[in-house]
Every structure is written in C-alpha cells, then in structure tokens.
Amino acid sequence: ARETGGGTYRLFNRTLDEQVKRQFELDNDLRQAVARDELRLFAQAYVTPADGIVRGAEALVRWERDGALVSPGEFIPLAERNGAIVPISEWIVENAAKASSAMSDHLGFPVPISVNISAVEFRSTGLLSRLEGIRELYPLAAIEIEVTEGVFAGDMKTAGAYLKTIDEMGFPLAIDDFGTGYSSLSYLRDFPFSKLKIDRSFIVDMVERPRHRDIVAATVALAHHLGLVVTAEGVEDQAQNDLLKAMGVDYIQGYLFHKPAPIELFEDLIRRKRYE
Numbered sequence: 001a002r003e004t005g006g007g008t009y010r011l012f013n014r015t016l017d018e019q020v021k022r023q024f025e026l027d028n029d030l031r032q033a034v035a036r037d038e039l040r041l042f043a044q045a046y047v048t049p050a051d052g053i054v055r056g057a058e059a060l061v062r063w064e065r066d067g068a069l070v071s072p073g074e075f076i077p078l079a080e081r082n083g084a085i086v087p088i089s090e091w092i093v094e095n096a097a098k099a100s101s102a103m104s105d106h107l108g109f110p111v112p113i114s115v116n117i118s119a120v121e122f123r124s125t126g127l128l129s130r131l132e133g134i135r136e137l138y139p140l141a142a143i144e145i146e147v148t149e150g151v152f153a154g155d156m157k158t159a160g161a162y163l164k165t166i167d168e169m170g171f172p173l174a175i176d177d178f179g180t181g182y183s184s185l186s187y188l189r190d191f192p193f194s195k196l197k198i199d200r201s202f203i204v205d206m207v208e209r210p211r212h213r214d215i216v217a218a219t220v221a222l223a224h225h226l227g228l229v230v231t232a233e234g235v236e237d238q239a240q241n242d243l244l245k246a247m248g249v250d251y252i253q254g255y256l257f258h259k260p261a262p263i264e265l266f267e268d269l270i271r272r273k274r275y276e
C-alpha cells in the first residue's frame with residue numbers, strides 16, 4: 001500500500017511539476033511573444049438574423065507557440081499579471097485598426113471590427129493615447145471597444161470619464177458578457193454604451209429554460225428602450241436563432257453562422273456575404 005501510495009504521490013507530483021513548469025515557460029515566452037511575431041489576430045463575423053448578412057467582426061487574439069494556438073482564456077490573465085498585456089494590447093489594437101482600415105478602403109464602406117479591452121488594460125494609462133494614435137494613423141478604421149462590467153470594479157468615476165472620452169473620440173462602446181458580473185442597470189443608463197452583448201451562458205439553454213429565455217427577452221427590450229443595439233453571442237443552433245430573431249435581437253454571433261478565423265480571410269467573407 002505504501003509503495004502504491006508513494007507511486008501515486010510521485011505521479012501526482014510530476015503532474016503538478018509539469019503544470020508549474022508550463023506556467024513558468026508560458027510566463028517567460030509571453031514576454032517575447034510580440035517581439036517574436038507570435039500573435040495571430042482572428043475575427044469572428046456577426047450577422048443580422050433576418051438575412052445572415054455580415055455586418056462586422058470581433059477581433060479575437062491567439063498565441064502561436066511551438067506550432068500550437070494558445071487560447072486567450074489561458075494567456076491573457078497571465079499577461080495581465082506579468083505586464084506583457086501592455087505590448088500585447090498595443091499589438092491587437094494596432095492590427096485590428098490596420099485590418100479595418102484596409103478593408104474599409106477596399107470595399108468602400110466602413111467595416112467595423114470590435115476589440116476586447118480587459119479591465120486591467122482599461123485601467124492602464126496608455127489606452128487613451130494609443131487610441132488617439134490609431135485615429136491619426138488609420139482614419140478609415142471603424143474600431144469598436146468591448147469592455148466588461150469589470151471596468152467598474154475600481155474607481156467608478158475614473159472609469160466613467162474614460163468611457164466618455166473613448167466615446168467622444170469616436171469609438172463606439174459595447175458592454176460585453178452582459179449578465180455575468182455584478183450587472184447594474186445603472187451602467188447602461190449612466191455610461192455611453194451603444195451596444196450590449198448578451199453572454200453565451202444565457203443563450204446556451206434558452207430554448208429549454210423559459211427563465212433564461214425571459215431574461216434574454218427582458219434584456220433586449222431594456223437595451224432597445226435605452227437606445228442600444230443588441231448582439232447575442234454563442235448562438236449555435238437554429239432554434240436559438242429563431243427565438244432571438246423573434247425578440248428583435250440586432251446581431252447574432254456564433255458558430256451557427258461563423259467561427260473565428262484568421263482576420264486576413266474576413267475581407268473575402270464580407271465580399272461574399274455583402275452588406276445590402
């Protein structure tokens with residue numbers, strides 16, 4: 001029994017070691033990711049439910065490390081802790097703007113690309129000047145900014161002032177993952193959001209669960225009443241799409257229509273699924 005126990009312990013220990021080692025390696029490599037040109041920008045199209053026409057896309061970052069793609073869910077939190085988030089965020093905003101600008105130029109109409117700004121990035125001082133730089137460098141870019149309720153966790157007044165400035169600079173603001181945090185309806189009233197994104201967790205079982213369906217319907221009605229457009233994220237099947245369409249949701253984002261793909265492919269997609 002002792003031997004088994006010891007063996008098990010050693011096995012467990014090794015696994016734990018491996019985990020720690022991976023974290024350590026990721027941590028180190030992450031600091032080099034931008035310099036080594038290892039970040040990749042993906043884009044996931046969103047569509048209008050009635051016609052499936054592509055209206056824009058959300059930029060989603062991936063990290064190509066040793067031939068594998070590391071998901072942002074794994075490396076963004078790490079980057080926030082070790083400071084690598086600053087160059088990474090700079091890279092994402094710049095490349096999203098570059099892509100939106102080029103596509104808008106080629107197609108002759110603005111192609112909106114939304115960018116996720118985490119609460120940590122949001123509080124970092126560089127954001128506003130970075131956005132200002134983008135305005136000058138890429139005047140044709142149609143960049144939208146997605147933030148979560150997390151940006152209100154610290155100093156609410158500063159957060160509000162930041163949001164106001166970003167909006168006044170001409171970057172539309174979306175409140176992301178709505179309904180998952182400590183949502184306060186006053187955010188919608190007091191800050192200049194123009195879009196609300198309903199979190200996937202409400203969409204995933206809305207067909208089976210009337211309560212979730214009711215929450216989605218009430219959120220859509222409230223958002224519209226306040227003059228916001230609504231995106232439903234994580235839509236995977238036709239039944240969800242039909243319900244959301246009936247509720248008057250403005251945009252659908254999810255595997256049912258389009259999965260995230262390298263942003264270089266987006267111009268072609270938008271040509272095929274043209275605006276009307």
Ligand code: C2E
Pocket residue numbers: 044059060061071072073076092115116117118121176177233234235236253254255256260
């Ligand atoms: P998010 O902002 O809620 O992004 C949506 C996530 O849902 C994406 O995962 C997307 O691939 C996934 N998704 C979209 N449609 C479906 C669907 O129909 N079914 C399912 N199961 N999933 C779907 P991804 O790309 O892994 O990103 C995860 C999170 O990482 C994002 O959640 C966002 O919070 C963060 N993230 C991604 N890119 C960036 C970035 O450039 N900067 C920052 N700060 N965070 C980012």
Ligand code: CA
Pocket residue numbers: 058116146176
């Ligand atoms: Ca998002």
Ligand code: CA
Pocket residue numbers: 176177197199233
């Ligand atoms: Ca989201």
Ligand code: CA
Pocket residue numbers: 177199200233
């Ligand atoms: Ca989400």
